[in-house]
Amino acid sequence: MNVVGPLRTLPAVSALAFHKRGRLIMASTSKPLWYSLGHIVGATAVYRYLISGGWLTNHYRIDDPNIVNLVLAIFEPIAVVSVVAYWIWRTPFLGRLLWRLFLV
Numbered sequence: 001m002n003v004v005g006p007l008r009t010l011p012a013v014s015a016l017a018f019h020k021r022g023r024l025i026m027a028s029t030s031k032p033l034w035y036s037l038g039h040i041v042g043a044t045a046v047y048r049y050l051i052s053g054g055w056l057t058n059h060y061r062i063d064d065p066n067i068v069n070l071v072l073a074i075f076e077p078i079a080v081v082s083v084v085a086y087w088i089w090r091t092p093f094l095g096r097l098l099w100r101l102f103l104v
Contacts, residue, residue, distance in 0.1 A: 032095055032098055035083075035098045035099055036083045036087065039080060039098070040080065040083065042079070043079060043080050046072050047076060050069060050072065050073055075104070078101070079101045082097050082101055083098065086098050
């Protein structure tokens, strides 16, 4: 018979905890931090690409087949502004928006 003891936590890292079945889980307060870091790193990588050889250095026309660059150039600032707004106001709506934009 396998008896599970009380909930165990890691004292050095408060954002991580052990579930009663022994799985390591993240606390809900650390998820927005990871989403924010993902957005910032992603936006930095996308804009580095766009500046080095993407849409921002070329003449753009509306019938350009590489419209993905334009979509990225529009999406990434929206994602970064949502990160900044979340960390200023921390509303549940902005938290959900941050998560949904992270999925995209």
